[in-house]
Amino acid sequence: MNSNAAPMTVLDEDACWERLAAQQVGRLVTHVGDVVDIVPINFVVDGRGIVFRTAAGNKLAGLSINGDVVFEVDEFDGDARWSVVLRGEARVLSNEDEVAAAEALPLRPFVATLKPTFVRVEATSVSGRAFEFGPEPRREDVQEG
Template identity: 60%
Template sequence: MDTTDAVSRLDDRECWERLASQELGRIVTRVGAVIDIFPVNYVVDERTIVFRTAEGSKLFELTANDDVLFEVDDHTDDDAWSVVVRGAAERLDTSDAVEAADELPLRPWIPTLKYTYVRITPDAVSGRAFLRGPEPDRYGVESS
């Protein structure tokens, strides 16, 4: 395998296609020196990320600092990819915004009540694709 082709950047369209193809991502929050990561199921809605949550530490942290990272990835035996969204998280609190979010194909994965919608509006989206394969010879000498 030519290792120069093992990693490639995804363009904006490719990032959004991959984000839309999945349902589970991770949101990273930061409040002071405390950094947390939470798995969330989500949907893409017009180049934003929407998820539901309940009252608790995740929602508190998003309220204290709306700057977040959101990451999604996937892999097969042959390739893998990762997309990172940097942006601001906003609790949807107007009746129009909540009604619109209610129409999205977004349901909790676990049997808990999650009445709060959160929208991540990106400042930047970046992604990389990876070709999987064996590690190249470490010293540049092929063994036979």
């Protein structure tokens, strides 16, 4: 670890969106009552939100009951070590113009399944951190603050 570098840096909002836009897969967290689910999804950034496709099933049913979601993307490869968390409100796109705009996005299912429903998550907040990995410092070298 670079001795002059902080082990963790808070990313500003623009840096968070840049990292989100550079990825294709993240994890969507939903909750209905006491049940919390986390599923991998492929997505695209669209403005200050994300769009993904899905089919009928538990994910879509859960989103229709409670659209409050958390979405997380990270990268821990080579020199890139960061995590971005987006909190927002998910809604199924049903307006003809919104669906047409979503269909024009570079978003295709990763697996050979029909996913006819487009969902948009409008961000209410986005936060992120970048990490500098290295050995744990010695306790006697760390000043309490």
